[in-house]
Amino acid sequence: MPKVLVSDPIDQAGLDILSQVAQVDVKTGLSNEELVQMIPEYDALMIRSGTRVTQEIIEAGNQLKIIGRAGVGVDNVDVPSATRKGIVVVNSPEGNTIAAAEHALAMMLSLSRYIPDANHSVKNGKWDRKSYVGAEVYKKTLGIVGLGKIGSHVAAAAKALGMKLLAYDPFISLERADHLGCRLVDMDLLFRESDYITLHIPKTSETANLINAEAIAKMKPTVRIINCARGGIIDEAALADALREGRIGGAALDVYENEPLEADSPLRSLGKQAILTPHLGASTAEAQINVAIDVAEQIRDVLLGLPARSAVNIPGLYPDALEKLRPYLQLAENLGNLVGQLAGGRVELLNVRLQGELADNNSQPIVVAALKGLLSQALRERVNYVNASIEAKERGIRIIETRDGSIRDYTGSLHLEAKGALGDHSVTGALLGDGEIRITDIDEFPINVPPTHHMLFTRHRDMPGIIGKIGSLLGSFNVNIASMQVGRKIVRGDAVMVLSLDDPLPEGILAEIMKVPGIRDAYTVML
Numbered sequence: 001m002p003k004v005l006v007s008d009p010i011d012q013a014g015l016d017i018l019s020q021v022a023q024v025d026v027k028t029g030l031s032n033e034e035l036v037q038m039i040p041e042y043d044a045l046m047i048r049s050g051t052r053v054t055q056e057i058i059e060a061g062n063q064l065k066i067i068g069r070a071g072v073g074v075d076n077v078d079v080p081s082a083t084r085k086g087i088v089v090v091n092s093p094e095g096n097t098i099a100a101a102e103h104a105l106a107m108m109l110s111l112s113r114y115i116p117d118a119n120h121s122v123k124n125g126k127w128d129r130k131s132y133v134g135a136e137v138y139k140k141t142l143g144i145v146g147l148g149k150i151g152s153h154v155a156a157a158a159k160a161l162g163m164k165l166l167a168y169d170p171f172i173s174l175e176r177a178d179h180l181g182c183r184l185v186d187m188d189l190l191f192r193e194s195d196y197i198t199l200h201i202p203k204t205s206e207t208a209n210l211i212n213a214e215a216i217a218k219m220k221p222t223v224r225i226i227n228c229a230r231g232g233i234i235d236e237a238a239l240a241d242a243l244r245e246g247r248i249g250g251a252a253l254d255v256y257e258n259e260p261l262e263a264d265s266p267l268r269s270l271g272k273q274a275i276l277t278p279h280l281g282a283s284t285a286e287a288q289i290n291v292a293i294d295v296a297e298q299i300r301d302v303l304l305g306l307p308a309r310s311a312v313n314i315p316g317l318y319p320d321a322l323e324k325l326r327p328y329l330q331l332a333e334n335l336g337n338l339v340g341q342l343a344g345g346r347v348e349l350l351n352v353r354l355q356g357e358l359a360d361n362n363s364q365p366i367v368v369a370a371l372k373g374l375l376s377q378a379l380r381e382r383v384n385y386v387n388a389s390i391e392a393k394e395r396g397i398r399i400i401e402t403r404d405g406s407i408r409d410y411t412g413s414l415h416l417e418a419k420g421a422l423g424d425h426s427v428t429g430a431l432l433g434d435g436e437i438r439i440t441d442i443d444e445f446p447i448n449v450p451p452t453h454h455m456l457f458t459r460h461r462d463m464p465g466i467i468g469k470i471g472s473l474l475g476s477f478n479v480n481i482a483s484m485q486v487g488r489k490i491v492r493g494d495a496v497m498v499l500s501l502d503d504p505l506p507e508g509i510l511a512e513i514m515k516v517p518g519i520r521d522a523y524t525v526m527l
């Protein structure tokens, strides 16, 4: 019988499902070392946010087939290490949506009426009514940053409370925002006009410290900020200073840069204008049952040799089909990610063309893989092979599929065209004989480069000296170039340059590149 280790508190409903097919051991509060020692005998690991599944644990998990996260965020799992080891990582993308949205709403109302402090004062024998004169949310403006699953539910409830809604989400269509009664605006306007700001975004390199001293300086002095998303999106020191100096009206936080929150954090000494909860967004009986059942069913299925429905890292396909398509799925995901970034988000239309031998294949998994790549900038680990199509539909992305078996440059190639905030862009890619991926065309300019983690693309005039200038500029910022390619159609006409970089581009360098004579456009891309 397979063995499942459950290393965080999980609802009994999930344990009952696992017990149908496996021996289940519940052992919570284990250290990293204890987990490394114990994991070799287990086929599956089920966790919440309390267990950090490190590379060390994954490497020791020689029997491990699946890691199940009873919740949304898999930021406590080293997913790349699991993928490399062929371990499926699954989550529950929707099981705690309502719980988290309701927690954010409870925080907003509690902040407005100082409920935690007032409660504390009565319980301490006082009857102080003067200190707790609050504010109404009716007719106030709520700025929602991130209009995904939780943000959308918050929007619907806040609308019912009579609030005016602004939203910032670069990956959501105007129609979707409109449908939710939100005015889609840029971040600056949201900061300036909101009476309440609530965050419902993942923590990424773009959202880390999004609410910092500079952002706070743009906000109303009465603004109340709510973060039930992820720690690290708010600069906690800047927030504590602003609250202490009365530069903002209040803040309610459920998540922190470091969890548990440090004993000496400046947030702990703030008064009634701050509410702190210990990552309780998903802590409702209902959500815990939902996520436990959702993830336990997936672990059971995988242990029985069936596909998982919410795999974060591996498509929910049967093993035979998966094996055959795997290299093309990776190609489609890379190209989707690339074209999405070149098109600048807010993609309205994705055209997927299967070329050469690829045209004879079932296109559906390839389209899904392209969508997964396209949406991964916005949704990170929340997008998977199961939900990519639904997420794309909800974002109003139209998909056109075509096939052209007559194109024979490579045995099989894939061409994607996307229409987004930065206009129309296209990429083509193929697999070489050894299965290696090549990007063979960008915006109709022929190139031949492998996808790498950090890339820089330019559109420029083909003229002497330009390549040298970009090279020296990158050198002066200590960025190492791994490879470089120029594609052009005619001599001294328009050209593209593609650079694979060993290091991420530091802030400000794109503006410098744009100043180089002859450069028309420059984009950085992370794959």
Ligand SMILES: NC(=O)c1ccc[n+]([C@@H]2O[C@H](COP(=O)([O-])OP(=O)(O)OC[C@H]3O[C@@H](n4cnc5c(N)ncnc54)[C@H](O)[C@@H]3O)[C@@H](O)[C@H]2O)c1
Residues within 6 Å of the ligand: 072, 073, 093, 096, 097, 100, 145, 146, 147, 148, 149, 150, 151, 168, 169, 170, 171, 172, 200, 201, 202, 203, 206, 207, 228, 229, 230, 254, 255, 279, 280, 281, 282, 283, 377, 378, 379, 382
């Ligand atoms: N406190 C808790 O216990 C708890 C519980 C569940 C979820 N969460 C967190 O809540 C957050 C939202 O979850 P969700 O299920 O709604 O996710 P989701 O993927 O459905 O929505 C996230 C939205 O953020 C948008 N987005 C991405 N990058 C952005 C950016 N730079 N600027 C603005 N918008 C951006 C995406 O387009 C998407 O619409 C996540 O961080 C999740 O981990 C916390």
Ligand SMILES: O=C(O)CC[C@@H](O)C(=O)O
Residues within 6 Å of the ligand: 048, 049, 050, 070, 071, 072, 073, 074, 096, 279, 281, 282, 283
């Ligand atoms: O396990 C928890 O309670 C945290 C859940 C939440 O942050 C999530 O990402 O789903």
